[in-house]
Amino acid sequence: MFTSGDDRKLFLGIDGGGSKCKAIVMDENNDILGTGISGPGNPLHGFEQATHSITESAKLALKDAGLENIALHELIAGVGLAGVNLPALYDEMSAWQHPFKQMFLAHDLLIACLGAHHSHSGAVIISGTGSCGFSCIDEQEVLLGGHGFPHGDKGSGAWFGLQATKQVLLSLDGMVAPTIMNDILLAKLGCTDTTAIVEAIAGKKATFYAQLANLVFDAAEQGDNVALSIVKEGAEYINSLARSLLVKKPARISMLGGLTPRLKSWLDEDIQAQLSEPLSPPEVGAVYFARNKLAKDKQSQQKMA
């Protein structure tokens, strides 16, 4: 049992995303003591919201661990946040008067990669609402894709949903032949004609389109040739992300993101064969990040002594 002022180190890992912030409390043996979830923890949604969510999720994780007696300033925090690859957001979050003993800040892809591989070296291909490829080998980072919607993020949930919508609108105009995907999309949106679809999708963002991704796979699995060619085009892009990352020979490569269960089996067999299951979630990767930084700080202090 940890008590306040205990000499043993306690670590907090944070994965702050656009819809939720996940926290984990771990001890020096990397044992998980407790977890917590709060609202959006992504500084793209505002500094106040992000710092509030990080603090809340940390308190919830401590409570879950039965460590209400431990104060936040006793935790060494690894904080992984979407958006902090942008210098302005990195600086803003670094300047935060945080409540922790120490805080080490990383972007979300790095902690995802560290979590997946329990190591500095590895690669991830991600297809969720967005898509990208990322590797970190000997501290050299490579980022491919992840440019956003609608201009990037090929092979992501939002991309699949948008392709389906485009195709169905073309077929309702008689520009291309309708396929099974039409009926599935119209049913999903609760629409019966073009005007209703256009009203339903006007101004919608990536998260809306990502909810339509599954129906492209449903249609493809029913033999819909149009859906099949969308699935193949999306899978081919994710294949190329993987191939580009594999050039650097990462020790491991994993596929992450909400579309993984649907998309993985459509990737080229040689790519599928090289994919390893992710070992831990990003918030655990955030703890590894903090521990790596601490160890490095110690090394450089020893060198200077």
Add this chain to the structure above:
Amino acid sequence: MFTSGDDRKLFLGIDGGGSKCKAIVMDENNDILGTGISGPGNPLHGFEQATHSITESAKLALKDAGLENIALHELIAGVGLAGVNLPALYDEMSAWQHPFKQMFLAHDLLIACLGAHHSHSGAVIISGTGSCGFSCIDEQEVLLGGHGFPHGDKGSGAWFGLQATKQVLLSLDGMVAPTIMNDILLAKLGCTDTTAIVEAIAGKKATFYAQLANLVFDAAEQGDNVALSIVKEGAEYINSLARSLLVKKPARISMLGGLTPRLKSWLDEDIQAQLSEPLSPPEVGAVYFARNKLAKDKQSQQKMA
């Protein structure tokens, strides 16, 4: 010279679009007496803004005609507005306590078609910021496309700009080979790398992408194969819009919209051969619309008498 209270009819034509509202004053002989331009006249931007712009542009057209002595309530107005094909906006604009003697409300495609052909019967293919096909033959209207950005409007300026951006981002990631279009796009955006482009385009709307359309044609004309295939794909869609409309055998078909000068020569030769120059702009079409409606009202009154 018209004077207030004159028995002769004066007509006002309005073309209310997303960026400006154009007004024209014409007499019973269809002679143009004056024109005026004001701000956005599209009720999608709000009722107050639209009605203000319509009134302002009308006053400016009267002034341009040297008819400051004529009041708005002496004008018979044909008002063509983007968006009033949606029932809610049509009802809102119809309920306007307008300052004119009479007001006849139409959607923007109908007045564009009436202006282009000086008749009820004809078809138009449009490629500007957006794209669509429209025909009105014996008062039967057909609308193809025009579903909006990014899910529709293939072959439009916004679509061309988006395709170029996607392609350049893929090539900067090394996913496809770079072409001439890369340098042209980077120069146009004043960017040198992926991060700068992604920041420059984040959250941008159709009008932003439409400004990039010309560079796709520039690159294609320099022999860039990637740009060429984008131009051909966009042109093929506009070809199919035209072919679908031609099934109904319109007396005339014209191509309209800001991208016409660049795109027209890329259409199939048999389509190009069938295109007629538009005879008048949409605001003149709005006057024709009002005159047609007046004539029809008169006919039905005579029948009832």
